[in-house]
C-alpha cells in the first residue's frame with residue numbers, strides 16, 4: 525500500500541461553496557493504480573467510497589462525509605498526438621487552453637466552467653449552447669465495485685442536458701477521456717475566443733463567489749409557463765425548458781436568505797454562501813425555493829449540485 529489515506533480531513537476548502545465538514549477518510553489519487561488501491565482499501569474495510577473532482581458542483585454536509593473521499597488528481601493531456609487523451613483530474617479550462625496550443629478547438633465556449641474534466645463529463649457540463657458531449661468520443665472509467673476498467677463510447681455515455689450514464693452510476697470513476705471531435709483551429713484565434721468567453725461569463729454570471737454554480741437544473745415546464753417566459757424574454761424555451769433562475773425570480777425568491785445562504789440577486793439560481801453559511805442553511809433555502817416555485821408554477825426543481 526503506497527497510498528496516504530488520511531483521517532478527518534476538512535473538505536470545505538476543497539469546494540467552491542467553502543461549506544461542509546470533514547471526510548472520515550481522504551486520499552489524493554494520481555493514477556489508475558492508486559484508484560484501484562483506494563477501491564480495495566475501502567472494500568476490505570466495507571467503507572463507502574465517494575469521488576471528489578474540482579469541488580465546483582458539490583455541497584458537503586455539515587457533519588462531513590462518512591466514507592473514503594477519493595480526490596481525483598490524475599493529470600496530463602496529449603493533444604494532436606493521436607487520440608487527444610485527457611486525464612480526468614485536469615482542470616477543464618487548462619485542457620481547453622492546451623488544445624488551443626496544439627491548434628485544436630471548437631469547444632472554447634466551455635472555457636471558464638470550473639472543475640475537472642471528469643466532473644464535466646459526469647454532469648455533461650455546458651455553456652453558451654456547447655456541451656462537453658459534443659467533443660468527447662470515448663470515456664474510460666473504473667468500477668468501484670468490481671474494479672473493471674471499461675471504455676464507453678459517446679453513445680454509451682447516455683449524455684443529455686446536465687446528465688450522463690455516470691450520474692446514474694456513481695460506482696464508475698472516470699479516469700480519462702478522448703476528444704476526437706475537436707477541429708483544427710488557429711491558435712491565436714482560439715485563445716482569443718477563450719478569453720472573450722471568460723469575459724462574457726464574468727459579465728453574465730457570478731464567477732468569484734462561494735457557490736456551486738447553478739444550484740438547480742433548468743426544468744421542463746408546462747406550455748403555458750414556457751409561453752410566459754418566451755413572451756417576457758422574447759426568446760424560445762429550448763427543449764421545453766425554462767431557466768430555473770427565472771422561475772425563482774418570478775416566485776419571489778430572488779434574494780431570499782436562510783442564515784448566510786442567499787439566492788443571488790444577480791443570478792437567482794446561484795445559492796451563494798455570503799459569509800459562514802452552513803450546508804443546512806443551503807438545504808433549507810433550496811427547500812423553500814422548491815416549494816415556492818412549485819406553488820407558483822407547478823414545476824419541480826431538481827438539484828444540479830451533488831449533495832453529500
Ligand SMILES: Cc1cc2nc3c(=O)[nH]c(=O)nc-3n(C[C@H](O)[C@H](O)[C@H](O)COP(=O)(O)OP(=O)(O)OC[C@H]3O[C@@H](n4cnc5c(N)ncnc54)[C@H](O)[C@@H]3O)c2cc1C
Pocket residue numbers: 540574575576577578579580581582596612636637638639640641642643644645646647648649650651690696697698699729730731732733735736737738830
Ligand atoms: C462559478 C461557477 C460557475 C459554473 N458554471 C457552470 C456552467 O456554466 N456550466 C456547467 O455545466 N456547470 C457550471 N458550474 C458547475 C461545475 O463547474 C460543473 O458541474 C463541473 O463540471 C463540476 O466538475 P468538478 O470537477 O468540480 O466536480 P465536483 O464538484 O468535484 O463533483 C461533482 C460530481 O461529479 C462527480 N465526479 C467528479 N469527478 C468525477 C470522476 N472523475 N468520475 C466520476 N464522478 C466524478 C462527483 O462525485 C460529484 O458527484 C459552475 C460552478 C461554479 C462554482
